[in-house]
Amino acid sequence: MCGITGFIGAGQALPFLMQGLAKLEYRGYDSAGITLVDEHGLYTCKTKGRLSELEALLRDVRCPQNCGIGHTRWATHGVPSQLNSHPHSNMKNTISLVHNGIIENYAVLKQELLAKGYQFTSETDTEIVVHLLDEHYYRDRLPMFEALLKTVHQLQGSFALCIVCTDEPDRIYVAKKESPMVLGRCESGTMCASDAPALLEYTKEILPLNDGEAAILKADSLEVYDFEGNPVPENWISFPYDVQSAQKGGYDSFMMKEIHEQPSVIRETLRGRFRGEMIYMQEIDRLHLDERDIRRIYYVACGTAYHACIYAVTQLSRYARCAVNAMPASEFRYGSPYLDEHTLCVFVSQSGETADTIAALKLAKSHHAVTTAVVNVLGSSMTRLADAVLYTCAGPEISVASTKAYTTQLVLLACLNVELADVMDWEMPGRREMIRDLQILPEAVEEVMGYESTMEQLSKLLKDQRDAYFIGRQLDYPSALEGALKLKEVSYVHADAYYAGELKHGPIALIEKDSVVVAMATQPEVAAKTVSNIEETIARGAQVILITTKDMPAEKFEHVLRLPNLCPDLAPITGAVLLQMFAYFTAELKGCDIDKPRNLAKSVTVE
Numbered sequence: 001m002c003g004i005t006g007f008i009g010a011g012q013a014l015p016f017l018m019q020g021l022a023k024l025e026y027r028g029y030d031s032a033g034i035t036l037v038d039e040h041g042l043y044t045c046k047t048k049g050r051l052s053e054l055e056a057l058l059r060d061v062r063c064p065q066n067c068g069i070g071h072t073r074w075a076t077h078g079v080p081s082q083l084n085s086h087p088h089s090n091m092k093n094t095i096s097l098v099h100n101g102i103i104e105n106y107a108v109l110k111q112e113l114l115a116k117g118y119q120f121t122s123e124t125d126t127e128i129v130v131h132l133l134d135e136h137y138y139r140d141r142l143p144m145f146e147a148l149l150k151t152v153h154q155l156q157g158s159f160a161l162c163i164v165c166t167d168e169p170d171r172i173y174v175a176k177k178e179s180p181m182v183l184g185r186c187e188s189g190t191m192c193a194s195d196a197p198a199l200l201e202y203t204k205e206i207l208p209l210n211d212g213e214a215a216i217l218k219a220d221s222l223e224v225y226d227f228e229g230n231p232v233p234e235n236w237i238s239f240p241y242d243v244q245s246a247q248k249g250g251y252d253s254f255m256m257k258e259i260h261e262q263p264s265v266i267r268e269t270l271r272g273r274f275r276g277e278m279i280y281m282q283e284i285d286r287l288h289l290d291e292r293d294i295r296r297i298y299y300v301a302c303g304t305a306y307h308a309c310i311y312a313v314t315q316l317s318r319y320a321r322c323a324v325n326a327m328p329a330s331e332f333r334y335g336s337p338y339l340d341e342h343t344l345c346v347f348v349s350q351s352g353e354t355a356d357t358i359a360a361l362k363l364a365k366s367h368h369a370v371t372t373a374v375v376n377v378l379g380s381s382m383t384r385l386a387d388a389v390l391y392t393c394a395g396p397e398i399s400v401a402s403t404k405a406y407t408t409q410l411v412l413l414a415c416l417n418v419e420l421a422d423v424m425d426w427e428m429p430g431r432r433e434m435i436r437d438l439q440i441l442p443e444a445v446e447e448v449m450g451y452e453s454t455m456e457q458l459s460k461l462l463k464d465q466r467d468a469y470f471i472g473r474q475l476d477y478p479s480a481l482e483g484a485l486k487l488k489e490v491s492y493v494h495a496d497a498y499y500a501g502e503l504k505h506g507p508i509a510l511i512e513k514d515s516v517v518v519a520m521a522t523q524p525e526v527a528a529k530t531v532s533n534i535e536e537t538i539a540r541g542a543q544v545i546l547i548t549t550k551d552m553p554a555e556k557f558e559h560v561l562r563l564p565n566l567c568p569d570l571a572p573i574t575g576a577v578l579l580q581m582f583a584y585f586t587a588e589l590k591g592c593d594i595d596k597p598r599n600l601a602k603s604v605t606v607e
């Protein structure tokens with residue numbers, strides 16, 4: 001998720017570019033850059049680091065140009081660096097572009113361009129686009145817009161592009177497929193950006209581009225076409241939000257925005273990983289695990305990421321023919337775990353900067369264990385320590401409470417477990433159904449979004465309560481842990497999670513009239529057991545929220561939420577969304593600061 005801005009008009013372009021990038025910094029901020037164009041040529045300034053670094057570089061530079069493009073980067077290909085930052089230009093330095101998205105077939109296109117003599121200066125997928133434009137504009141001698149249309153037909157994946165060139169310094173070319181791009185206009189010019197907040201200081205009149213559309217922006221006009229070059233109707237809207245709420249996508253908080261981003265970021269995390277029943281996790285091929293006689297596997301993390309580890313271990317231990325264990329990083333690093341070259345350690349972290357997890361990773365490396373990191377932030381510390389890295393593609397997670405990072409961790413760990421079964425030649429029960437349902441998971445997660453108002457109503461059960469209890473068995477247990485943590489984090493309601501079978505061994509003493517019990521019963525072999533455990537709590541006056549599958553008999557329960565039909569291993573992912581919403585609305589009910597809960601930090605970089 002990068003931030004893009006473009007402006008052409010009567011006045012200077014730079015002020016618009018920079019204020020727009022500042023409004024989009026929540027979309028990613030590991031590097032930033034701008035290109036301005038006029039009759040004298042291109043002027044590009046770009047740097048690794050936050051937008052403030054770019055502002056410092058530009059402070060004493062005179063930039064009268066009235067046409068330009070800007071970019072803040074959330075790296076997906078190529079670690080954060082000056083060379084990998086956008087804009088990227090062709091070898092002649094006459095064409096410059098910025099990009100948001102992932103070009104899936106960039107490697108093939110790069111090889112073809114290298115064979116034609118093109119030279120690359122970055123590791124990014126983006127750079128192939130500017131060289132394709134160069135090839136079609138200079139070698140095929142096509143007008144720039146036709147060169148753009150020819151280029152976009154060669155690209156697979158997602159892209160929002162902004163392009164300027166020295167032969168036509170009076171216009172900006174834009175193209176959009178899957179990544180967002182909105183256009184705007186006002187008396188001082190026309191503009192474009194990845195998201196509306198960047199435009200709102202200049203105009204509330206915006207035109208969201210649709211997939212497969214390209215546009216030509218000039219100082220006092222703009223034209224929109226499809227990728228075949230046919231003009232398309234322009235559906236301008238008057239944007240209803242102010243900047244602050246626009247950055248939250250119109251939601252009241254980043255947490256709710258990020259809850260709703262889960263279908264798309266799960267789709268992005270799974271992108272390109274399936275061919276029929278084959279799964280592609282080429283990032284771990286380099287570990288040659290089948291040649292290492294792996295005798296034990298540890299999954300290690302903190303907080304929410306640790307719950308993802310418990311999910312992975314619960315799933316893998318059903319068929320792995322070696323010891324499999326999940327540990328909090330803070331315990332792993334001091335617990336003298338047995339580690340050697342026959343040990344695989346998987347470290348999970350949204351930020352890639354959590355001190356305990358980094359220390360655990362270093363401990364594993366010091367004992368020659370094979371290490372893999374599952375991380376959301378490209379180029380973060382853990383990605384530079386681990387032997388192999390798998391990226392969740394959740395985009396920047398702004399809210400302190402982790403939501404979309406968690407579900408994309410579950411997705412990626414489920415894929416890794418399939419890959420481990422394949423590489424280690426372990427017979428994985430339900431493998432076929434897992435592969436099948438992973439490919440419909442985004443739609444299933446979208447479906448549970450329909451429970452939002454129900455969860456808001458159910459949160460009222462906690463209005464006068466100070467405690468809540470979450471229970472589950474097998475793969476439902478990490479869901480219970482995560483549901484309890486979310487509730488504690490954002491609403492400050494005390495919550496505990498128990499194995500459902502453990503309730504009667506003590507915790508049930510806590511249950512009294514109106515106690516709220518959230519029960520996860522999605523795993524066929526044990527769901528009925530959990531349901532009978534719940535009856536024990538109802539007999540003592542509890543109010544039970546049952547999250548289960550469509551085929552589970554539950555007539556006697558008042559609050560039943562039925563998840564979409566998915567294989568049991570994936571039910572915890574759709575279930576997690578309901579528990580996130582439950583925590584969210586409880587926090588809202590109690591007037592808490594949802595995005596910035598008291599005492600918490602987004603990344604715990606100290607012990």
Ligand code: AGP
Binds near residue numbers: 303353
């Ligand atoms: C999650 O809601 C919490 N904010 C916290 O438990 C978090 O998961 C934990 O600190 C680990 O962070 P990481 O994933 O960045 O390593």
